Amino acid sequence: MAIVAIDAGGDSTKIYDGQKVNCFPSAIGYDWRERNLKQQQGEHDFEWEYRGQKGFAGTLALSESECAESRKGDSKAHPDALLRILIALHQYTDGIEQKIVVGQPIKTHTPEEKQLIKEMVIGRHELVINGKRRSLLITRCEVAAEGVTAGLLMPSSNTIRIIDIGSGTVNFGTLLDRKFNDKGSFTLTTGMETLRFADPVAFGRQIAIRALASGWGKHDTVYLCGGGTEALQETIRAYFPNSKPIIGDPVTANVRAFFLIARKLYG
Template identity: 65%
Template structure:
């Protein structure tokens, strides 16, 4: 089965060409409960690799140390668990070929190799008492943000601002080709700032883009979970900025799936 997974810091998104699904990326500790209330559709009591914990809505309500690991890399166990939870919950079959994401700033061969190594192979994951064998035959790593530019029709210079909870990715495509010089990452996001106003964050984002060689007259598109919050404030710097069509929070995973179909056939 071919699927795309955006293991974001706030939400983990899954797309297999038929269904777009997501769940909260929170991971927390396990504890015995006297009251077993269902808190949502994504209550996950998981067991993996000799460890046990809560995830999703169950971690949100019942774990005291629930959190989501943020930063400029997805080469860590939390991201692996998010990917496996998505496959356990949404994917059909045992064997999988997947595309996952990595911020632009760490989209390097060593980091990508580390992600592939931790994901490829056999995994046994039990969620809510249901044990599944998950075999990831192939895994490729796409660049977050810039990949979403594949959803924008036309050529020329296209700029993408991908506003996430832990990072903001700035991507550039020139005639449908990724451009490294115009692509970079801001290591803060909507959940890493304490009390800043959306207009102030929009200013920081815009100034970083302009310092990176972007022009106020460029064709700029915005996506990610924080896109809607800062869209209007960005117009002061990029008057023509537009939201990527469709659900902006699913832009990356939709683009990953386009790449998956081309890579895996």
Template identity: 40%
Template sequence: MILGIDAGGEMVKVFGGAMGHDSFPSDLGEWRDRRLVNTPGQDDMEWEYEGQKGFAGTLAQMESELGGAMKGETKAHFDGKMRVLLAIHRFIPNARGVDPSVQLVTGQPISHHTEEEKSKIIDMLTGKHDLIVNGQRKIFRIKQVKVAAEGAAASMAQPVEGLIRILDIGSGTVNGASLLNMRYIDRESFTEPFGLATLGTSDESAIARRVNTIATSKKWKRNDLIRLIGGGAEIAELVNKVKEFFPNAEVFAPKRLSPKFSNAVGFYEIGLMLYG
């Protein structure tokens, strides 16, 4: 099975081609014994893994005192690992005779897309995993892991010739990726260490102005073709403010999915090329 998994700071997004897609809140929290247990909702997850127990998704939001979703410029941490493992557990079939192995492409913000950080992610994910979620045990193997640059990878969902910029406005970071004939341009790309869930303001004009400031410092031009992805691409007022600086900016929603799935779809397309 090939999966593209975007283990974001707000939502985890998964794309598996013909097998479909999935998403759930990224929150993790401590486990506790509950007096009254409701029938689990779709995104309520009580998990056990390697001697640890916890809540995830909407259950962590509702019942964990110390729950939340870790955000930042790297996914090389325990929260990032659990988001990916929970995503796989939800996605793989629970049937005998089915090969429970996964070939995976996931992501890392551009600023920390280094060999060291990628190696940490690959090492923590590769191998056999025994995970129980809501009493259902699944044992699976992640055979191969590749780590792609968030934002840039979304271009693979619909390749184009010429110059294109990808502006990924997420919950914890803003990634700006530049590609010329599908070749990545590092010096004209960036990560801003803030996102929609970490800012102390919801002023769309101020956010767009800051994005314009850093983008123009990286040689982005007013009339460049820009694809807007991530959660910010679903906020109409923010999209309109970005278009004041970049009139050719357009919301990108591959496979008729939300713009939030752009990276996951791009990861999957990379997986097809690498593993297909």
């Protein structure tokens, strides 16, 4: 039995088993074809078959699919997210039975949306990747709130603020005495890859002003995570002088925090 955390992000999918984070591009193409020239395009070339459909994923989708895309938005209750989760389990776990924790943006971290994800994920799945067939039985799935959950990685503090800058959303999270605070947590439904012109100064300014307008204090300690951390940290620091990247790799903060929950629930 495997116990893992999976962050099926719009740009990349991360899976963590408590020892190592593995990551691959989230791009998926449904336009499978028989290739005449079969050369490896990258480390994460995936040719998949699931429920009667076939396609390319990962680096193979980016190179060979004419319609490759990575679905983004404020919910992960959709088939692309399911495929990312199943590909991660197929490639980086052993055995049949799986217990997992996945993520959902704060805005849609509702009982209804979480139930949709659980119904989509829990059960038996037959999946072929690069000619290898595996049967996966997901017996448990819990859904963590993206961004704010990453605050669990930080040392205990009265107030912890998190800005999680993703490809399709930005999550603003607040922990008060290690408890999630709804009033100080929300989601901006644009991200680094959904803007036509993702100017780091303009986008960083928008993010900071949105946080200030929602009651965050200028001198709060704000931890940054997600793929946009490096590009936006200097701009955000102009508005929040005490902002800094989260401890460890900011890109993998969510999945590392999800595993803390998985270990507590299933360990």
